[in-house]
Amino acid sequence: MRIDKHNFTDKIISILDHNTQGRGEEVLSKSEIIQYLNKKTKAANRGSKSRAAFANHYAIYVLIEDYLSKNFDNNGNYSDYEGAKFTDLFRRQRELAFGSKLQNHALNHRLNEEFKKYFPHCEYLPIIRDVESNRYWINENLIIFDQINLALSIKEIIEAYIAAKQQAFSEFMAYCQEIMAIQEKSPEKAIQFIKELFQPNIDARIFEIVSFSILKQYYAEQKIYWGWSTEDIVEESLILYKTGRTNANDGGIDFVMKPLGRFFQVTETVDVKKYFLDIDKIQRYPITFVIKTSESTSDLLQKITHQAEAIYQIKTIVKKYIESIEEIINIPRLVEIFEQVIAAGKGVGVIEEIVLQSRIEFNIETKEY
Template sequence: MSIVNHDFTDRIIEILNLHSGGSGRLLLKNSELIQYLNIKTKAANRGSKSRAGLANHYAIYVLVEDYINGGFNTINGYADYDGAKFCDLFRRQRELPFGSKLQNHALNHRLNEEFRKYFPSCENLPIIRDVGSNRYWINEKLLLADLNERQINLAVPIKEIIEAYIKARKSAFSEFMNYCQEIVDIQENSPEKAIDFIKGLFRPNVDARIFEIASFAVLKQYYADRRIYWGWSPEELIEESLVLYKTGRTNANDGGIDFVMRPLGRFFQVTETVDAGKYFLDIDKVQRYPITFVVKTNESCAEILKKIELQAEAKYQIKAIVKKYIESVEEIINIPRLMAIFKSVLGSGKGSNVVEEIILQSRVEFNIEAEEQDVLTFKNADM
């Protein structure tokens, strides 16, 4: 496969150069595992669409670390090694920055499955696992790469690549949070800067989680100014503001709906795709209950809906079925619509509330409190 080039690729080559006398690009070309890490580190660029999920990075990291701790990168004998215990690997993963909520899926199957997807012709998978003893090994064959008629062991550079990536991610998140706080502090004196900051979060190439958080913050303030009157009888009506609730962590892939509005009971789903299959899956989750889709695109709402309809007709062919699905799309909110809504929120003087909500949700999403407690450990490079 062709090599993916992005901002962090140069850092990967720089690390490989240090361990190969300047042959980093050749090592990248000759190692499927390094190529996989290159693919998985696109999110080091803050503007990447790639989500900074770390489960697969850390599955590789803890196994390579175990390999190095045993000295197998300098001596033979890994084939005779009893393997690492799952409990030790799992505990180590959760000690790492951003790793406190990691599950066991990457170690057990997801890393191997994704690696196979990218490298279907490769005979080796990264993790070797013995289910009976619950022991794990890194596939040593993937740690060895040909370099000018000799083999080089990549365990140490792989460990350093993942460490460099995590430092880049932590730096990006710290910068983001610091900038958010700065905007809160100065928004009264410099509202233009606050506006530009939030506008920058509504781009097709922004991180998916940040887009979802920013969308929620803007929509929550927008609907808070809308009131309805309801009750059991015309004589006993209650005046109530619309309240938007975030129902879980962003991009959790947990089968849930992203936002719910009370008391109307509207459902909102945030997506970055115009794939009818994805929309209909979300609609089926709630038995075709109407859903508002917040889409990370500049395409017009009419264009998006038309694309969905055409895909539905191609897939289902039966007009009655297509009609039921299309009718379940209550509203489509694209980036231009979000910008218009944000303009309305600014007009009502609630721009600072949006920024504060973004900070609050970001701290929850990125485990900022938990990570701040580990800053010293992180800086002391126990990783």
């Protein structure tokens, strides 16, 4: 299998070299679970397009930690072990950095499903689970390589990845705080900071957070007048709400606007099937797509239309889907909107919202970064 090397790969090899007497490259080239971790740690470097998710890392980590804590790497009696309790593993996951909101999906099936997708010819899956007793084991066949137990290396690789993400996030949060302090004196720097967050390779969650923060301030400046009768007209500002965790695979809509009832979906793909799935789940109610790309909105709409025509062929069906796209907001449009927000003196509000939403998303419970 071809190894996709990235910035964090050198750290993985270094840890393996230290624990395997210099055989790091060899282990990486032959061990499926190390290759899997190599794929899952791509987001450690800032330039990665990979989302910095932690669920599958932590499912492996808590089982490896349990394995090491009972000295199975030395005594070789793991096959006799009654297995780790789910409640203990789940509680431990949530104690880890960025882990307080994790669910049980990775332990129960998602890790094994993804691993099988990457390594369809591997006869082993990482997690062994007894449904009746709700006990779990790490698959020892994957963590022993040529009579070398890789458990400690796996634990150290995941710990190094989390440390790298913590450092990057702390720097990001500190920069947000700095921008809040200087925004009034140097709006140009604030604009540049936001523009840097709109690079195509930025973390998907950061893009969604920043998009929401800008659009919330932008729409808050707009008012509508409405009522149940001409004698009962009220003035109301537009308010944008987030509806769940960023980039979550929950089938939901990302933002909802009150009182107009506009729906917004944030995406980084131009796969028409994904767009139409979003349209279908709200029964073709008009929806605005916020797309992480610098392509022009006209080119994007044309591309979506061409894909739709190729897939569905029936013009009336394609027309109904395309008409459900209320607006496309790309990166240049977001930057333009942000500059209008800055000109209105609302730049600090954007940064404050970014800090707030980042705390929620990355499970930072206190003001200490």
